[in-house]
Amino acid sequence: MRLFLDRQRRPYSIHTSKMNTQLQNSVVTGGGNEVAIREFQDQDLHDCREIFTQGMEQLISLIARIVFPKYIWILSAWSMLVFVLVIKFQWTAYIFTLLVITCVLFAASLYLNLYMECWRFIDSCLATDLKDIGKCYMSNEKCRMWVAEWNGKVVGMVGLMHNESHKPGVGELQRMSVSPACRRMGIARKLLDELLKHAKHQHFHKVVLTTTSAQIPAIRLYKKYGFKLRTSIPYPQKILSDLQHYCFEFEL
Numbered sequence: 001m002r003l004f005l006d007r008q009r010r011p012y013s014i015h016t017s018k019m020n021t022q023l024q025n026s027v028v029t030g031g032g033n034e035v036a037i038r039e040f041q042d043q044d045l046h047d048c049r050e051i052f053t054q055g056m057e058q059l060i061s062l063i064a065r066i067v068f069p070k071y072i073w074i075l076s077a078w079s080m081l082v083f084v085l086v087i088k089f090q091w092t093a094y095i096f097t098l099l100v101i102t103c104v105l106f107a108a109s110l111y112l113n114l115y116m117e118c119w120r121f122i123d124s125c126l127a128t129d130l131k132d133i134g135k136c137y138m139s140n141e142k143c144r145m146w147v148a149e150w151n152g153k154v155v156g157m158v159g160l161m162h163n164e165s166h167k168p169g170v171g172e173l174q175r176m177s178v179s180p181a182c183r184r185m186g187i188a189r190k191l192l193d194e195l196l197k198h199a200k201h202q203h204f205h206k207v208v209l210t211t212t213s214a215q216i217p218a219i220r221l222y223k224k225y226g227f228k229l230r231t232s233i234p235y236p237q238k239i240l241s242d243l244q245h246y247c248f249e250f251e252l
Contacts, residue, residue: 033151035187037194040145040157042134047154048147048175049130055177056122060115062214067242071110075103113239129161130175137161142171142202146194148178148187155182158191160198160207171199173209176218188221196225200252207252213244222248 040048082099129136137145137159148156156178162171173195178187199207209227211218223229227248235243 035148035150035155035185035190037146037148037190040133040138040147044147044154045133048133048145048157049126051154051157051177051179052125052130052175053122054180056118056125058180059212059214060118062216063114063118063212063240063243064111066214067114067240068107068110070242071107075106079103110239113237117237117240125175129159133159142204144195144198145175146191148182148191150182150185150187155179156187156191158188158195160195162202162204169203169205171202171204171207173207176209183217188218192221192225196250196252205252207250209248211246211248213246219246222250226250 079099082095086095133145137143140162142162143160145157145159147154158176159174160171161174166172173192176188176191178191196207207227209222211222213219213232227250229246230249231247233245233247234241235245
């Protein structure tokens with residue numbers, strides 16, 4: 001992971017933490033206000049990048065819940081076996097201690113690898129389509145980015161992309177993200193409604209998306225709307241192969 005990631009991550013993490021606290025306070029004091037869905041404007045760029053980054057940072061722990069259990073069981077079984085051998089053959093406790101240290105180092109390296117993979121993806125998105133949302137999503141009638149605004153703050157986003165890499169009549173849902181403090185307010189549904197309405201208006205016959213098996217609430221939402229799972233691909237890295245890439249399609 002390139003060094004500039006750490007330099008970028010700290011300001012985003014600090015600011016998003018403050019923003020999340022403010023939003024939590026707004027949830028308590030201003031819950032009656034209506035969420036408005038509107039098209040992206042240039043002044044929304046910073047907020048959208050923060051919302052996306054914050055959501056992806058939270059995804060790290062969700063992926064860990066999928067990837068780690070298998071290795072925890074393996075390491076636990078191996079540790080118990082060595083412990084029994086230590087007692088049976090009267091090996092020194094040094095061997096068992098060395099094993100425990102090895103297990104801890106392995107778990108730490110696994111998490112570090114996961115962390116770096118997620119940040120590579122975040123960095124790639126921030127350096128491509130989320131670097132200039134106006135150019136990537138708003139300069140073509142078939143592409144759009146929408147934001148959810150609540151209490152004067154941008155709290156959600158979703159994009160519809162169609163370019164030369166897509167088949168005619170096919171749009172791709174991208175960058176669906178909602179601020180953690182504002183989830184369970186129906187914001188993702190409203191964003192998805194707006195996206196599908198635009199896709200129909202542009203005469204798309206299909207909307208596709210890619211997500212991971214760790215994003216269970218999002219998967220539930222897509223299935224509820226009628227998205228069909230077409231392919232499931234294990235993550236390319238063998239050590240993270242329990243994580244699946246899901247490709248969904250929605251026929252308009």
